[in-house]
Amino acid sequence: MTVPTAAILVIGNEVLSGKVEEQNARFLIGELRELGVALQCILTIPDEPEQIASATRDLSARFDYVFTSGGVGPTHDDVTISSIANAFDKPIIRHPALESLLRGYFGEDIDATRLRMADVPDGTELIFGKDLKYPVLMCHNVYIFPGVPDLFHKKFTAIRERFRVAPFYLRVIHTLEDEFDIAERLHAIAARHPSVAIGSYPNFSSPDYRVRVTLESKLEAAVDAAHEELLAILDTAQIIELRSPQAP
Amino acid sequence: MTVPTAAILVIGNEVLSGKVEEQNARFLIGELRELGVALQCILTIPDEPEQIASATRDLSARFDYVFTSGGVGPTHDDVTISSIANAFDKPIIRHPALESLLRGYFGEDIDATRLRMADVPDGTELIFGKDLKYPVLMCHNVYIFPGVPDLFHKKFTAIRERFRVAPFYLRVIHTLEDEFDIAERLHAIAARHPSVAIGSYPNFSSPDYRVRVTLESKLEAAVDAAHEELLAILDTAQIIELRSPQAP
Numbered sequence: 035m036t037v038p039t040a041a042i043l044v045i046g047n048e049v050l051s052g053k054v055e056e057q058n059a060r061f062l063i064g065e066l067r068e069l070g071v072a073l074q075c076i077l078t079i080p081d082e083p084e085q086i087a088s089a090t091r092d093l094s095a096r097f098d099y100v101f102t103s104g105g106v107g108p109t110h111d112d113v114t115i116s117s118i119a120n121a122f123d124k125p126i127i128r129h130p131a132l133e134s135l136l137r138g139y140f141g142e143d144i145d146a147t148r149l150r151m152a153d154v155p156d157g158t159e160l161i162f163g164k165d166l167k168y169p170v171l172m173c174h175n176v177y178i179f180p181g182v183p184d185l186f187h188k189k190f191t192a193i194r195e196r197f198r199v200a201p202f203y204l205r206v207i208h209t210l211e212d213e214f215d216i217a218e219r220l221h222a223i224a225a226r227h228p229s230v231a232i233g234s235y236p237n238f239s240s241p242d243y244r245v246r247v248t249l250e251s252k253l254e255a256a257v258d259a260a261h262e263e264l265l266a267i268l269d270t271a272q273i274i275e276l277r278s279p280q281a282p
Numbered sequence: 283m284t285v286p287t288a289a290i291l292v293i294g295n296e297v298l299s300g301k302v303e304e305q306n307a308r309f310l311i312g313e314l315r316e317l318g319v320a321l322q323c324i325l326t327i328p329d330e331p332e333q334i335a336s337a338t339r340d341l342s343a344r345f346d347y348v349f350t351s352g353g354v355g356p357t358h359d360d361v362t363i364s365s366i367a368n369a370f371d372k373p374i375i376r377h378p379a380l381e382s383l384l385r386g387y388f389g390e391d392i393d394a395t396r397l398r399m400a401d402v403p404d405g406t407e408l409i410f411g412k413d414l415k416y417p418v419l420m421c422h423n424v425y426i427f428p429g430v431p432d433l434f435h436k437k438f439t440a441i442r443e444r445f446r447v448a449p450f451y452l453r454v455i456h457t458l459e460d461e462f463d464i465a466e467r468l469h470a471i472a473a474r475h476p477s478v479a480i481g482s483y484p485n486f487s488s489p490d491y492r493v494r495v496t497l498e499s500k501l502e503a504a505v506d507a508a509h510e511e512l513l514a515i516l517d518t519a520q521i522i523e524l525r526s527p528q529a530p
Contacts, residue, residue, distance in 0.1 A: 048481050050322065051450075052315040053496055055308070067300040074298065076326040108462050109482040110469040147462045184487050202299075214356050214395045221358040233296050234357040239432050248301055 041075040045104040070199040086117035104181030119155035163192025205261040208243035210272040227260040289323040293352040318447040334365035352429030367403035411440025456491035458520040475508040
């Protein structure tokens with residue numbers, strides 16, 4: 035089964051310097067999981083044209099989808115559009131449909147600064163979703179989103195279904211056994227089930243459980259088989275049913 | 283003025299798949315800022331040895347400090363140590379001082395799985411901080427931290443002062459002017475003050491202000507000069523003093 039992969043590129047001095055808490059990647063992580071897309075990389079970099087171009091080129095080549103956040107406004111620190119154009123060796127053009135949208139929206143207030151929002155890399159496609167007054171920009175496999183969380187959220191939500199594929203299946207086990215003591219048993223199950231991603235997360239901050247084991251796959255039968263085998267070799271008496279389990 | 287730079291490498295399928303909300307980079311962003319260190323990159327990748335080795339090598343060469351989070355436990359998905367060894371072409375050795383610490387801690391419970399926690403890349407230095415029973419591992423300029431947030435927090439806090447340099451100076455202006463309308467003025471100030479990082483963040487979700495402008499520099503006189511010049515060309519009547527300003 036081919037699983038589409040994705041990367042998130044967060045462009046923002048404000049995130050790296052702690053002025054703004056990052057919310058868009060955090061939101062998109064859950065969305066992509068729910069949609070069945072395998073997120074493989076989150077990269078946060080400054081508002082630096084060369085770094086943005088280089089990261090865009092790299093991530094675009096390695097993953098099926100790249101989602102960028104930030105740097106698309108009208109000020110001097112908004113350099114995402116020109117940097118993505120450079121990444122793909124494309125000139126910047128004034129997009130007629132965007133210009134028309136902007137003229138309609140701003141009316142008599144339109145000016146050179148506002149019109150620059152219609153300047154995009156040549157070849158950019160406009161993705162219109164329901165309830166979107168202004169489209170998402172797509173350049174090759176790179177989807178360009180604003181950094182303002184409300185806008186990011188609204189725009190992604192409007193186009194999210196285009197990314198949906200088969201779901202991931204997840205099983206979770208909580209045990210009171212020590213992670214050191216179950217390591218070899220986990221390893222054996224992981225080795226026997228290469229299509230199942232098995233994670234082991236110790237917990238030192240509450241007495242509820244000591245290790246949380248997650249099993250995940252696109253193949254429901256595989257994840258169930260691994261889950262069953264693991265349950266059979268863990269100490270049944272130490273397996274915990276959490277009444278309100280943490281969100282998967 | 284030379285400002286030390288840093289990158290954070292988060293190693294964790296659990297973060298990318300949304301099973302665990304990332305907390306360590308979020309914590310470290312604030313710490314590094316307070317310490318005067320310029321965080322330049324946050325990269326989150328899966329528990330994949332080749333990706334970890336490649337990212338470690340790249341970030342170690344580009345930045346003064348690299349902080350890794352995750353993948354240092356005893357289970358099959360803990361591959362950070364061996365991957366960092368590969369990044370620097372170092373063999374893994376059993377560190378005598380770590381072995382001695384582990385034997386003291388575990389006593390009769392010591393076994394092969396627990397002893398593997400003493401296996402580190404050759405040349406690894408042990409950084410002991412106050413209140414730390416177990417040291418932080420440093421390999422070249424890479425500081426290796428556990429992914430469990432409580433442990434990450436405690437360990438970084440114990441060694442944080444070794445990173446302290448001159449502080450950043452920050453000034454913030456909130457205005458009711460539109461970002462489109464102040465873009466050219468901001469650009470002029472930014473061009474005249476290359477040592478000052480000027481950020482512009484529009485706000486659409488509350489009526490309190492429309493744009494938050496941040497000015498930041500290691501040079502207090504420079505940030506004050508840029509701040510004063512900017513105040514002089516913004517519309518005074520539209521500048522807002524927020525009673526409880528957002529945290530910088």
